Amino acid sequence: xxxxxxxxxxxxxxxxxxxxxxxxxxxxxxxxxxxxxxxxxxxxxxxxxxxxxxxxxxxxxxxxxxxxxxxxxxxxxxxxxxxxxxxxxxxxxxxxxxxxxxxxxxxxxxx
Amino acid sequence: xxxxxxxxxxxxxxxxxxxxxxxxxxxxxxxxxxxxxxxxxxxxxxxxxxxxxxxxxxxxxxxxxxxxxxxxxxxxxxxxxxxxxxxxxxxxxxxxxxxxxxxxxxxxxxx
DNA sequence: AATTTACGCAACCTTTTAGTTGCTTTTAAA
DNA sequence: TTTAAAAGCAACTAAAAGGTTGCGTAAATT
Numbered sequence: 001x002x003x004x005x006x007x008x009x010x011x012x013x014x015x016x017x018x019x020x021x022x023x024x025x026x027x028x029x030x031x032x033x034x035x036x037x038x039x040x041x042x043x044x045x046x047x048x049x050x051x052x053x054x055x056x057x058x059x060x061x062x063x064x065x066x067x068x069x070x071x072x073x074x075x076x077x078x079x080x081x082x083x084x085x086x087x088x089x090x091x092x093x094x095x096x097x098x099x100x101x102x103x104x105x106x107x108x109x110x111x
Numbered sequence: 112x113x114x115x116x117x118x119x120x121x122x123x124x125x126x127x128x129x130x131x132x133x134x135x136x137x138x139x140x141x142x143x144x145x146x147x148x149x150x151x152x153x154x155x156x157x158x159x160x161x162x163x164x165x166x167x168x169x170x171x172x173x174x175x176x177x178x179x180x181x182x183x184x185x186x187x188x189x190x191x192x193x194x195x196x197x198x199x200x201x202x203x204x205x206x207x208x209x210x211x212x213x214x215x216x217x218x219x220x221x222x
Numbered sequence: 223a224a225t226t227t228a229c230g231c232a233a234c235c236t237t238t239t240a241g242t243t244g245c246t247t248t249t250a251a252a
Numbered sequence: 253t254t255t256a257a258a259a260g261c262a263a264c265t266a267a268a269a270g271g272t273t274g275c276g277t278a279a280a281t282t
Contacts, residue, residue, distance in 0.1 A: 006126055013124035014270085015117055018195075025202055034228060046271055048230080053269095067228045067279040075202035082200070084129075085193045091136055091186035125240090145258060155259080157241050178249040178258045226281070231274105238269070245261085252255070 004057065005084070008077045011057035016040065017050045021059055021073055030063065030070035115168065116195070119188045122168035127151070128161045132170055132184055141174065141181035 011017055023039055024031060037047035051071060054060035058077040063070050122128055134150055135142060148158035162182060165171035169188040174181050 009124045009129075012195075013120045016270090018120075025199060032228075042270090043272065044229080045231095045273085049270075067277095069229070073202070075199040078196050078199050079203055081192070082196045084123075085189050085196065088136060088186040088189050089193070091184070092190055127240090143258075153240085154242065156243085156261095159259080160240075178247095180259070224282080226279100228279080229277085231276080233273085233275105235272075236270090239267080240265100241267100242265075243263090245263105247260080248258085250255100250257075252253095 004077070005080050007053075007057040008059070008080055011053045011059055012078075012081065014050065014053070016042075016047075017054055020047070020050055021054060024060060024071055024073035025075065027072075030072040032068040032070055034068075036071060115188070116191050118164075118168040119170070119191055122164045122170055123189075123192065125161065125164070127153075127158075128165055131158070131161055132165060135171060135182055135184035136186065138183075141183040143179040143181055145179075147182060 012021070019039075020036060023036065033048060033051065034044065036051070037044040040047055051060055051062075055062060059074055060071050061074050063072075123132070130150070131147060134147065144155065144159055144162065147162070148155040151158055162171055162173075166173060170185060171182050172185050174183075
């Protein structure tokens with residue numbers, strides 16, 4: 001579960017994949033591979049590859065129906081990204097609170 | 112500023128770079144390139160390259176002092192990641208709230 | 223039954239990434 | 253003033269990323 005975080009980071013690092021994910025999140029129904037690739041100027045195969053990254057990260061789930069493969073978004077893995085970023089939230093406030101947090105941290109390390 | 116988001120995503124997509132960033136955030140003083148690369152088994156040059164990515168994303172800032180280059184972390188660009196993820200937060204709750212949010216969104220689109 | 227659609231698979235290409243090593247330059251220490 | 257340390261630069265390599273095209277196959281359509 002937690003060793004997957006690299007895959008999640010990698011999946012969302014690409015702008016095309018973020019766009020695919022966004023389309024799927026906003027879609028009212030699951031979308032087939034072709035329906036998704038209609039949104040892009042690149043080939044269907046290229047889109048398929050991107051979807052595989054998203055699937056590998058758990059951000060997209062696929063259900064086969066006949067000759068079609070319907071994709072839907074699963075945002076849950078993004079929690080891990082959220083958690084990662086949340087830790088640094090303390091450090092993007094103003095300089096003073098950065099100092100305070102910094103000193104706090106040093107104190108924590110010694111205890 | 113906002114077109115930089117790709118660089119930020121790419122910078123944090125790599126585990127080594129996340130580690131470098133983390134070391135710098137926790138460090139009480141700015142660290143030289145050598146001091147940073149001491150934490151890793153790879154060569155100094157490899158670490159330098161990673162730092163360049165971080166610098167390009169604004170996550171690391173460097174001050175030259177004599178023959179040394181002192182690096183410190185700047186977490187502010189992570190705000191953009193935070194904002195990106197925050198949008199999807201509504202979708203990783205339970206299924207019911209996902210449905211509610213979904214319907215809400217459809218309503219929003221029509222108005 | 224013939225054709226179209228939706229898709230996977232595989233081969234291929236180009237660029238980027240992640241790493242290496244060797245060499246030079248600048249700065250600091252002996 | 254010789255030597256050692258800190259770092260940049262450049263060339264090189266291997267692997268991964270991002271894309272293409274051609275082809276095969278299964279499922280719908282006509």
